[in-house]
Amino acid sequence: MIERGLSKQPQASGKEAQHETFAGLDVSVKETSVCIVDETGKICREVKVVSHPDDLIAVLKDPTLRIERIGLEAGPLSQWLFEGLANAGLPAICIETRHTKAFLKAQPNKSDRNDARGIAQMMRVNLYRPVHVKTMTSQKRRALLTARKLLREKALAIENDLRGLLRNFGLKVGVVGAVKFEARICELVKGHFDLSEIVEPLLDARRKLRENFATLHRKLLTIVRNDEVCRRLMTIPGVGPVVALAYTATIDIPQRFRNSKAVGPILGLTPAMNQSGESRRIGCISLCGDGMMRTLLYEAAQVLLANVKKWSWLKAWAMNVAKRRGRQKAIVALSRRLAVIMHRMWVDGTEFRWTRKEITPAA
Structure with missing residues (x-):
C-alpha cells in the first residue's frame, strides 16, 4: 500500500475516537485521496492511497476511528471499490455525480485533496444523493450489451468508410444489406488491383467484427431465453x-x-x-x-x-x-x-x- 500524508493534521486521540467521523474519497485511476472529518467538521486525517479496496480498507478500518459514513463519487471504479468496502463491513455510500459536482464547484480551488474534503463534509451534514450500485449480474449483462454495441458500431463505421472511399473513384455501393455487402464491394473493385489491396484488409476487419458481434448476440439470446422476466417483458x-x-x-x-x-x-x-417566481418553463x-x-x-x-x-x-x-x-x-x-x-x-x-x-x- 502506498500512503502519503497530505497534511500535518494530528492523529485522533482515544478520547476523540469516541465521536462519529465521516470519510470522503476522491477516486482517480491510480490513487484515491481520503479525508476523514469528525462531527464538528474538523479534519482528523488525510492520506492518499492506491485505488484498490484492500488499501482503502487498511486506512478506513482503523480501530481509533468510528466512521459513520464513507462517500465516494459514482465513476468507472466506484462499483468495484464500493463492493470491496461493503463486503468489509464499511458504511460506504456511492453518491450522485452531478449533485456532487455542483456542491464542490463552490470551492475556489479544485484539487483531489479539496474534493475529498468536500465529499467528507457532504457526508457529515447528510447533503448527498445516493446512487444505486448494481448487482454483479446486472453489471455483467451491461458489459455484454456495451461490447455488442461497440462491435456493431465499429463494423458500421468500416462499411461507411468503404462507401466513401470507393465513391471517390466513381464506384457506388448503393443500397445493400449486411449479408451481401462484402460481395458487392468485391464486385466493384474487380479489375482494380490497387484498390483491392486497400479494401481487402478493411473487409477482413469488418468480417471479424461481424463474426464476434454474432457470437455476443447469440450469448445475449441465450440469456434472455433462460430469463423469465425478459421473456415476460417481450x-x-x-x-x-x-x-x-x-x-x-x-x-x-x-x-x-x-x-x-x-x-x-x-x-x-x-x-x-x-x-422561478412567476416564471415557469417546461x-x-x-x-x-x-x-x-x-x-x-x-x-x-x-x-x-x-x-x-x-x-x-x-x-x-x-x-x-x-x-x-x-x-x-x-x-x-x-x-x-x-x-x-x-x-x-x-x-x-x-x-x-x-x-x-x-x-x-x-x-
Whole structure:
C-alpha cells in the first residue's frame, strides 16, 4: 500500500475516537485521496492511497476511528471499490455525480485533496444523493450489451468508410444489406488491383467484427431465453430481447422504486422544469440517466407505432397523442410509458394486456 500524508493534521486521540467521523474519497485511476472529518467538521486525517479496496480498507478500518459514513463519487471504479468496502463491513455510500459536482464547484480551488474534503463534509451534514450500485449480474449483462454495441458500431463505421472511399473513384455501393455487402464491394473493385489491396484488409476487419458481434448476440439470446422476466417483458409489442435484457440490467432491482411512474424521471424521459417566481418553463426531456436504455426504449416505441400491425390499447393511446402533439412527441411519450409498463409487469409478474380491461392504474 502506498500512503502519503497530505497534511500535518494530528492523529485522533482515544478520547476523540469516541465521536462519529465521516470519510470522503476522491477516486482517480491510480490513487484515491481520503479525508476523514469528525462531527464538528474538523479534519482528523488525510492520506492518499492506491485505488484498490484492500488499501482503502487498511486506512478506513482503523480501530481509533468510528466512521459513520464513507462517500465516494459514482465513476468507472466506484462499483468495484464500493463492493470491496461493503463486503468489509464499511458504511460506504456511492453518491450522485452531478449533485456532487455542483456542491464542490463552490470551492475556489479544485484539487483531489479539496474534493475529498468536500465529499467528507457532504457526508457529515447528510447533503448527498445516493446512487444505486448494481448487482454483479446486472453489471455483467451491461458489459455484454456495451461490447455488442461497440462491435456493431465499429463494423458500421468500416462499411461507411468503404462507401466513401470507393465513391471517390466513381464506384457506388448503393443500397445493400449486411449479408451481401462484402460481395458487392468485391464486385466493384474487380479489375482494380490497387484498390483491392486497400479494401481487402478493411473487409477482413469488418468480417471479424461481424463474426464476434454474432457470437455476443447469440450469448445475449441465450440469456434472455433462460430469463423469465425478459421473456415476460417481450410480450409487449415492440420490445425485443435486446430491450428486455437492457431494461433488467438497468433497473436491476425493481423494488428500489417507490412506484412504477418513478422510472420515467430516472431514465430522463420526463420534461425538465425551470421555475422561478412567476416564471415557469417546461422544456424538453431531461436526458438524465442511462442513455443506452433511453435510446432502446425510443427505438421500441418507433417499432410499435410503425411496424406492429396488431392493435392494442397502448398503440391507440400513442396514436391519439400523435394527433394532438405530433409524432415525435408521441414516440417520446410512448417510450416513457413503455418503461412504466415494463416495471409494473416485472413487479406484478403479469404479461402484457392488449385491451384496456384489468389494466392497473399505475400503468
